[in-house]
């Protein structure tokens with residue numbers, strides 16, 4: 001059996017090695033390392049894939065979120081509503097800009113932001129909602145967009161884990177997550193579903209004026225070279241990463257199929273086990289399984305993690321501490337929040353290896369060991 005890893009980017013690379021190596025060498029030969037045709041070409045291919053009017057590439061997913069908040073004019077004293085059950089980047093950038101993150105509960109089934117909780121958290125200071133498509137399952141965007149329209153709020157989707165998910169509205173319209181809100185943000189961190197060989201990120205919008213602002217802010221606020229109209233930052237996707245991503249983008253749908261197939265295998269193997277809840281899949285979206293995360297009932301999670309580790313099976317806790325309990329947010333009254341669903345989930349989740357290169361022998365081994373521990 002091949003050794004087990006949470007993600008196997010090396011085997012994935014070897015399947016497209018010739019193409020990738022040639023593309024990287026072509027960038028080196030061109031010496032166009034920043035900007036240029038390769039970056040622009042990738043941005044327009046990604047826009048087409050996403051059916052988004054504009055794609056603004058940037059340095060990473062964290063920057064994408066920060067630039068989005070800056071472009072929407074969010075400023076110190078404003079409030080943004082986000083789930084506490086997320087990767088820290090979602091909320092850290094708000095705090096960095098002096099914006100107050102307001103943490104709300106998630107739905108215990110989907111692990112994504114709870115719409116009823118958003119409603120209760122809206123105040124006159126609220127400017128935006130930041131739903132996170134956690135683990136690759138879509139937040140319920142239709143009611144979120146309705147609520148945002150009613151209260152004139154912006155919606156910034158954190159699509160770092162959700163790229164490729166098709167969300168279906170009640171009228172039958174299908175949109176990719178990340179192209180539903182006013183702005184969508186994603187990450188090309190190597191382990192993400194569309195991963196670079198280094199850092200990368202992108203911002204999506206259908207709004208022309210917003211696209212101009214996003215572009216300006218990502219490039220030192222300049223409207224033309226050496227004319228800086230607004231305060232910005234320096235956030236670029238380099239051409240080598242764009243060249244690699246362009247090749248991998250053509251495989252993204254097949255990568256998603258492979259992840260969903262691996263998830264189906266786990267689902268079937270764990271079905272009906274009273275100690276394990278397998279990932280919920282709402283009918284209105286196509287879970288892209290950035291993570292395959294079990295919810296454990298009456299199981300010692302740390303002991304399971306160690307048991308698996310002893311057998312050479314990696315597992316991870318995403319995330320052991322919800323944002324509102326991070327020391328970072330003490331100054332924002334983090335410890336005063338009462339988010340029992342979030343606390344309950346973060347104490348019980350465990351993620352198993354999932355990626356495009358898992359084979360049945362590996363999955364069988366993982367499943368057998370999880371069941372051996374859980375059923376004893």
Ligand SMILES: *Cc1c(COP(=O)(O)O)cnc(C)c1O
Nearest residue numbers: 060061062087089090160187189
């Ligand atoms: C990975 C991730 C980010 C940040 O992306 P980076 O490219 O690592 O900066 C933000 N939000 C979520 C939910 C993520 O998973």
